[in-house]
Amino acid sequence: MRYIVIGAGAVGGAIGGRLHQSGRDVVLVARGAHAAALRAGGLRLTTPEGRVTLPVPVAESPEEVAPREGDVLILSVKTQDTQAALATWAEAAGDLPLFTAQNGVANEPMALRHFRRVHGVCVWLPSQFLEAGAVVAPCGPLTGILHLGRYPEGSVEGPVEGDETLRRVSEDLQDSHFGAPVVPDVMRWKYAKLLSNLGNALEALCGPVEGEARTSLFHRARDEGVAALNAAGIPFTSSEEQAAAREGRMTYHDIPGAERGSSTWQSLRRGRSVEADWLNGEVVLLGRRFGVPTPVNEALQRHATAAAHAGRPPGSLAPEELGV
Ligand SMILES: NC(=O)C1=CN([C@@H]2O[C@H](COP(=O)(O)OP(=O)(O)OC[C@H]3O[C@@H](n4cnc5c(N)ncnc54)[C@H](OP(=O)(O)O)[C@@H]3O)[C@@H](O)[C@H]2O)C=CC1
Numbered sequence: 001m002r003y004i005v006i007g008a009g010a011v012g013g014a015i016g017g018r019l020h021q022s023g024r025d026v027v028l029v030a031r032g033a034h035a036a037a038l039r040a041g042g043l044r045l046t047t048p049e050g051r052v053t054l055p056v057p058v059a060e061s062p063e064e065v066a067p068r069e070g071d072v073l074i075l076s077v078k079t080q081d082t083q084a085a086l087a088t089w090a091e092a093a094g095d096l097p098l099f100t101a102q103n104g105v106a107n108e109p110m111a112l113r114h115f116r117r118v119h120g121v122c123v124w125l126p127s128q129f130l131e132a133g134a135v136v137a138p139c140g141p142l143t144g145i146l147h148l149g150r151y152p153e154g155s156v157e158g159p160v161e162g163d164e165t166l167r168r169v170s171e172d173l174q175d176s177h178f179g180a181p182v183v184p185d186v187m188r189w190k191y192a193k194l195l196s197n198l199g200n201a202l203e204a205l206c207g208p209v210e211g212e213a214r215t216s217l218f219h220r221a222r223d224e225g226v227a228a229l230n231a232a233g234i235p236f237t238s239s240e241e242q243a244a245a246r247e248g249r250m251t252y253h254d255i256p257g258a259e260r261g262s263s264t265w266q267s268l269r270r271g272r273s274v275e276a277d278w279l280n281g282e283v284v285l286l287g288r289r290f291g292v293p294t295p296v297n298e299a300l301q302r303h304a305t306a307a308a309h310a311g312r313p314p315g316s317l318a319p320e321e322l323g324v
């Protein structure tokens with residue numbers, strides 16, 4: 001089995017790097033200065049165990065990878081880049097299985113337009129990509145926990161337990177410093193994760209979610225998300241269920257010299273576009289469809305997107321300036 005990791009940034013670099021370290025066949029697909037740095041000097045992966053340089057093969061296009069029978073695609077671009085990546089890879093990938101190692105809940109239906117065999121991944125994997133060629137994955141003993149499941153759930157190919165691809169990918173990940181439970185309801189996990197990611201834009205705009213003003217804004221954004229999911233009849237795992245899955249298995253370690261911030265914070269820090277339309281924007285969409293007011297998520301979506309367009313760095317807004 002060869003893993004083609006499309007979008008080898010924070011999450012893709014950590015997953016691809018760990019799989020490579022455990023002897024799996026991996027190709028990292030990257031672009032721009034990051035691709036050049038990976039080719040020139042390998043992937044510099046920092047974990048609580050230290051920093052290693054991994055000579056993982058790198059590619060920039062399907063032609064260079066030449067996908068073949070037995071390959072598995074892992075999609076780990078931000079959601080705003082999903083459609084373009086799917087369109088680039090679908091033809092060359094044929095009937096190969098695709099795993100969506102991404103936040104939000106919009107990637108799986110997008111992927112299903114192009115790929116028959118789609119597997120959702122709920123990604124608990126704090127990781128940083130701030131410098132070309134370098135990824136930091138600060139958690140241990142597990143680097144991350146990746147719940148895996150078929151999309152759509154209960155699809156035509158029989159019970160999830162009999163899915164050979166899921167079983168093998170789960171085994172490979174578990175040999176590579178990840179928890180990787182196969183679940184029959186991966187979207188239930190992903191909707192719960194979406195609720196926690198409603199704080200990403202807030203942290204990127206206003207700084208860490210601490211202190212009265214920012215904590216209260218996060219709770220309001222989350223409450224709107226819960227109300228929208230309930231109104232839409234969408235199930236999500238409870239905080240207790242999620243905490244039990246992670247219990248003592250993933251502790252955040254301070255890595256000297258490494259900055260800390262969510263994936264959206266990192267996007268602003270690197271001057272890139274943000275994922276807010278697909279995180280806060282998912283709640284806004286559901287709110288509009290099911291009659292639930294979502295003013296805090298609307299403000300976070302709007303301000304985060306504007307900050308990215310204007311090239312503003314993280315932390316440029318006071319909580320009061322959100323106007324909610
Ligand atoms: N970072 C984290 O801690 C976590 C992130 N996630 C989720 O994981 C997903 C990925 O996030 P993250 O790893 O942070 O994102 P990153 O921005 O770190 O990595 C994505 C990489 O994909 C590259 N890319 C985009 N499109 C293409 C393409 N068509 N071909 C090749 N490369 C491409 C980007 O390039 P460029 O830089 O040029 O745009 C970037 O290098 C998101 O959904 C995020 O929310 C989930 C849990 C934790």
Ligand SMILES: CC(C)(CO)C(=O)C(=O)O
Pocket residue numbers: 103123124125126127196197200261262263264
């Ligand atoms: C909340 C966090 C850091 C956890 O992995 C994340 O999902 C992100 O940065 O997008």
